[in-house]
Amino acid sequence: DAGVIQSPRHEVTEMGQEVTLRCKPISGHNSLFWYRQTMMRGLELLIYFNNNVPIDDSGMPEDRFSAKMPNASFSTLKIQPSEPRDSAVYFCASSLRDSQDEQYFGPGTRLTVT
Amino acid sequence: AQKITQTQPGMFVQEKEAVTLDCTYDTSDPSYGLFWYKQPSSGEMIFLIYQGSYDQQNATEGRYSLNFQKARKSANLVISASQLGDSAMYFCAIISNFGNEKLTFGTGTRLTIIP
Numbered sequence: 001d002a003g004v005i006q007s008p009r010h011e012v013t014e015m016g017q018e019v020t021l022r023c024k025p026i027s028g029h030n031s032l033f034w035y036r037q038t039m040m041r042g043l044e045l046l047i048y049f050n051n052n053v054p055i056d057d058s059g060m061p062e063d064r065f066s067a068k069m070p071n072a073s074f075s076t077l078k079i080q081p082s083e084p085r086d087s088a089v090y091f092c093a094s095s096l097r098d099s100q101d102e103q104y105f106g107p108g109t110r111l112t113v114t
Numbered sequence: 115a116q117k118i119t120q121t122q123p124g125m126f127v128q129e130k131e132a133v134t135l136d137c138t139y140d141t142s143d144p145s146y147g148l149f150w151y152k153q154p155s156s157g158e159m160i161f162l163i164y165q166g167s168y169d170q171q172n173a174t175e176g177r178y179s180l181n182f183q184k185a186r187k188s189a190n191l192v193i194s195a196s197q198l199g200d201s202a203m204y205f206c207a208i209i210s211n212f213g214n215e216k217l218t219f220g221t222g223t224r225l226t227i228i229p
Contacts, residue, residue: 033217042219043205043219045216048216059216089157099209100209102161103149103217105151105159107157
């Protein structure tokens with residue numbers, strides 16, 4: 001079975017540009033998570049979907065960040081406009097039922113904003 | 115609120131030796147879950163092992179075992195017979211079993227296995 005798929009794996013963009021990160025969770029998993037990892041702050045949960053519905057978006061840094069899950073097999077995380085401080089590795093993870101189940105992570109997207 | 119403390123930023127261990135990675139936690143919830151993840155240099159996060167707060171026995175998964183001491187609020191990861199491929203960052207994490215809580219990660223321990 002395929003694991004969590006993320007694209008792109010690497011993204012370099014200029015400040016002010018729009019960035020869209022994509023995620024395909026493991027088939028049959030009902031929960032999807034977006035995380036950000038930086039040296040300074042470690043791993044932070046940005047948003048959590050259950051059955052395609054956002055449950056907790058309290059970790060989304062500000063209005064520049066938005067996430068959608070239009071169906072059970074696809075989610076996007078969009079940053080508009082991007083800033084250099086958004087540079088990080090963004091992980092998508094999925095779990096079978098909810099946040100208490102073990103989460104399986106994708107390979108991550110390394111975002112660099114210049 | 116939950117908190118994970120990993121006090122060992124880095125460890126060096128000889129190949130084939132056992133290694134213990136420390137993890138202490140703080141939570142006010144009576145029911146919670148503890149996880150360990152491995153992050154090799156390639157960057158992906160790999161789930162290793164899970165321990166529920168009410169589980170009577172320590173969790174084991176192959177060479178990984180979790181030394182769960184509830185009274186001390188510790189959940190140390192033990193890797194037996196270490197291998198070069200075990201070199202990675204290791205993260206301990208906790209989640210409450212009540213409500214839609216977030217998985218809270220520690221700062222990690224970088225383990226290096228020496229041949």
